[in-house]
Amino acid sequence: MGFETSKKLYKEAVKYLPGGVNSPVRAFKSVGGDPLFIERAQGSKMYDADDNEYIDFCASWGPLILGHNNPVIQGKVQETAEKGLTFGTCTEIETELARLVVENNEYIDKIRFVNSGTEAVMSAVRLARGYTGKNKIIKFKGCYHGHPDGLLSEAGSGLATFGIASSAGVPDSFAQETIVLPLNDKEAITEAFEKHKDDIAGVLIEPIPANNGLLIQDKEYLSFLRDITQTHNSLLIFDEVISGFRVGFDGAAGYYDIAPDIITYGKVIGGGMPVGAFAATDEIMAHLAPEGDVYQAGTLSGNPVAMAAGQAQLIECLKEGFYRQLESKTLDFLEPLKEEIKSKGYPVQVMSIGSIFWVALLTESTKSEHIQKASQIPDEGAERFKIFYRYLLENGVFIGPSHVEVGFVSTAHTDPDLEKGRKVILDALAAAYE
Numbered sequence: 001m002g003f004e005t006s007k008k009l010y011k012e013a014v015k016y017l018p019g020g021v022n023s024p025v026r027a028f029k030s031v032g033g034d035p036l037f038i039e040r041a042q043g044s045k046m047y048d049a050d051d052n053e054y055i056d057f058c059a060s061w062g063p064l065i066l067g068h069n070n071p072v073i074q075g076k077v078q079e080t081a082e083k084g085l086t087f088g089t090c091t092e093i094e095t096e097l098a099r100l101v102v103e104n105n106e107y108i109d110k111i112r113f114v115n116s117g118t119e120a121v122m123s124a125v126r127l128a129r130g131y132t133g134k135n136k137i138i139k140f141k142g143c144y145h146g147h148p149d150g151l152l153s154e155a156g157s158g159l160a161t162f163g164i165a166s167s168a169g170v171p172d173s174f175a176q177e178t179i180v181l182p183l184n185d186k187e188a189i190t191e192a193f194e195k196h197k198d199d200i201a202g203v204l205i206e207p208i209p210a211n212n213g214l215l216i217q218d219k220e221y222l223s224f225l226r227d228i229t230q231t232h233n234s235l236l237i238f239d240e241v242i243s244g245f246r247v248g249f250d251g252a253a254g255y256y257d258i259a260p261d262i263i264t265y266g267k268v269i270g271g272g273m274p275v276g277a278f279a280a281t282d283e284i285m286a287h288l289a290p291e292g293d294v295y296q297a298g299t300l301s302g303n304p305v306a307m308a309a310g311q312a313q314l315i316e317c318l319k320e321g322f323y324r325q326l327e328s329k330t331l332d333f334l335e336p337l338k339e340e341i342k343s344k345g346y347p348v349q350v351m352s353i354g355s356i357f358w359v360a361l362l363t364e365s366t367k368s369e370h371i372q373k374a375s376q377i378p379d380e381g382a383e384r385f386k387i388f389y390r391y392l393l394e395n396g397v398f399i400g401p402s403h404v405e406v407g408f409v410s411t412a413h414t415d416p417d418l419e420k421g422r423k424v425i426l427d428a429l430a431a432a433y434e
């Protein structure tokens with residue numbers, strides 16, 4: 001496999017784009033080497049500029065639940081694009097997609113579309129503050145919510161203290177409105193509510209944390225968050241940018257049957273186009289402009305072509321048995337992988353929920369732990385991962401280039417794809433551990 005053309009394109013890209021990319025995760029910084037330049041994709045496969053073929057488990061970081069270049073989505077997008085790309089005023093398809101989502105999700109009454117997951121979370125946080133009249137947001141180490149200023153913060157020293165900025169360009173005064181706590185730690189939450197009782201606008205969580213490994217939480221813990229927020233008149237915000245329409249049509253809220261106050265969406269909801277959304281009950285959404293006094297807007301929000309892609313994808317997702325089949329396909333893929341790993345004795349765990357999976361490269365001392373917190377993921381895994389990742393790429397399997405990125409199975413993955421994927425993953429583990 002040659003990567004010469006990708007190398008050349010990357011060299012050109014760095015002249016005009018910072019780091020050669022438009023999103024830092026694409027830069028291969030943690031695995032070494034240059035990023036691939038993709039030329040085209042079809043179904044489960046991507047083809048790079050050197051015409052190498054990859055079975056893709058990254059799925060554009062999650063949106064592509066039907067795989068690449070799905071003909072139904074393509075058809076709908078092209079038909080819509082022919083009528084014009086944007087009008088800056090109302091179109092029927094916005095209502096159609098809103099109706100499709102709301103009528104199939106008992107936790108929300110109204111939805112607003114935006115252009116990315118970041119925008120969705122940023123707006124949801126503003127809405128929570130506007131609705132409650134409070135300022136602070138609790139978030140968790142190991143959850144990612146896009147890059148709104150106040151959410152780029154790390155835990156300060158000690159529990160229930162204010163956050164400190166984790167990016168240059170974020171004033172500490174912004175980061176201090178965020179309280180960063182470890183996942184799966186009830187005491188930390190209780191302490192934070194005691195300390196800041198009248199000023200916590202909301203608790204923001206990825207109910208299925210999937211941006212720093214796959215840190216599946218107990219339902220009981222999520223219920224606890226539901227109760228404690230209710231007790232203190234603060235809101236529970238589920239960031240379902242990954243889990244929404246991925247673990248079920250009604251996302252993690254439906255999966256756990258827990259009603260959050262606000263839910264954010266992104267990724268799958270756009271069918272591969274830039275779409276985000278946030279949704280809540282009528283009562284909460286009434287606080288949003290133009291009805292209410294929480295301002296939020298967007299030139300291209302609800303863009304008809306983007307709505308068309310989302311609608312086409314979600315109609316497929318709503319079909320009877322869609323999620324059941326995708327989950328059982330994922331388990332059929334992973335179960336034999338787990339057994340092989342066990343018999344080889346690698347310090348590796350394979351976690352999954354729905355069609356999301358994570359091959360966790362651990363250590364002897366951590367390999368049997370129930371991993372639910374970011375702090376349980378050993379750094380040593382990152383070193384092994386470099387060898388693992390290089391092997392995957394050179395043998396035609398593409399996943400996100402970091403040891404804490406999850407993978408996604410789509411309806412486009414065939415049995416032979418999954419068989420090959422499994423074999424290459426096992427060989428890559430052998431390369432990393434033997």
Ligand SMILES: *Cc1c(COP(=O)(O)O)cnc(C)c1O
Nearest residue numbers: 116117118144145146241242266
């Ligand atoms: C991807 C992601 C975001 C950010 O979405 P963008 O579209 O990249 O801005 C926010 N929250 C979660 C949980 C995500 O996975």
